[in-house]
Amino acid sequence: MAHPIFRLAARALNWPLRVLIRPYPRLNAVVWDLQYALGLWRYLDHGQDPTPLELARRVVPRPRVLDLGCGTTVNLALPADGYRHYHGVDISRAAIRRARSLRRPHTSFEAADLLSYHTAARYDAVLLREVLYYFTVDEAVGLLRRAAGFLDPGGQLLVWLYDVDSPAGAELLRALRGCGLAVHAELAAGRDRAGVVLALGAVGTADSNASSPS
Numbered sequence: 349m350a351h352p353i354f355r356l357a358a359r360a361l362n363w364p365l366r367v368l369i370r371p372y373p374r375l376n377a378v379v380w381d382l383q384y385a386l387g388l389w390r391y392l393d394h395g396q397d398p399t400p401l402e403l404a405r406r407v408v409p410r411p412r413v414l415d416l417g418c419g420t421t422v423n424l425a426l427p428a429d430g431y432r433h434y435h436g437v438d439i440s441r442a443a444i445r446r447a448r449s450l451r452r453p454h455t456s457f458e459a460a461d462l463l464s465y466h467t468a469a470r471y472d473a474v475l476l477r478e479v480l481y482y483f484t485v486d487e488a489v490g491l492l493r494r495a496a497g498f499l500d501p502g503g504q505l506l507v508w509l510y511d512v513d514s515p516a517g518a519e520l521l522r523a524l525r526g527c528g529l530a531v532h533a534e535l536a537a538g539r540d541r542a543g544v545v546l547a548l549g550a551v552g553t554a555d556s557n558a559s560s561p562s
């Protein structure tokens with residue numbers, strides 16, 4: 349979990365960063381690289397969370413996974429026989445370098461800005477872990493709808509939101525629930541990760557077992 353002082357600083361800087369830097373992808377990339385170089389995100393690299401791949405494997409047993417805003421991926425459990433392919437995308441070249449250095453099988457990586465990201469590839473699961481806060485609510489909803497187009501039929505978007513209690517976090521969660529995609533499930537993020545995981549898909553594909561947060 350982030351140190352409370354760092355979380356406070358991140359919250360205070362969110363608005364100026366969004367307005368002054370995020371519209372400029374190269375500058376935004378430099379700022380993220382700097383944060384990684386300063387070790388501000390090192391706290392994320394403890395342990396390997398099996399949940400993202402477990403949820404993706406509910407879609408198909410060996411999923412093709414796209415991870416948008418993947419970070420270093422050090423915290424992600426990726427057992428070699430558990431997925432067909434994993435593609436990680438992040439604006440930070442530093443994070444992508446670290447992710448590549450892990451040399452996991454059947455993986456590929458790309459440095460790109462999610463605000464304009466497109467791909468012709470299709471995936472069984474698209475992960476968005478703790479990344480949507482860095483966009484306006486409209487941009488986040490637009491990104492989700494675009495990312496839904498990267499899914500094969502029956503595929504799912506899996507969205508992690510740590511902060512759902514602050515007014516901004518609650519507003520984002522409300523917007524995602526109502527963004528026009530089907531809500532398959534809403535789960536407690538669990539372990540030391542507070543917040544929720546939303547499983548979303550194309551309209552008409554939600555089943556009747558959608559869970560509520562516990």
Ligand SMILES: C[S@@+](CC[C@H](N)C(=O)[O-])C[C@H]1O[C@@H](n2cnc3c(N)ncnc32)[C@H](O)[C@@H]1O
Nearest residue numbers: 380417418419438439440461462477478479482
């Ligand atoms: C809090 S970190 C989360 C990393 C990883 N998903 C995790 O849960 O461990 C947010 C990540 O989003 C990436 N990011 C922020 N804005 C982005 C953008 N516009 N395009 C691509 N990646 C972005 C950052 O570089 C950073 O790696």
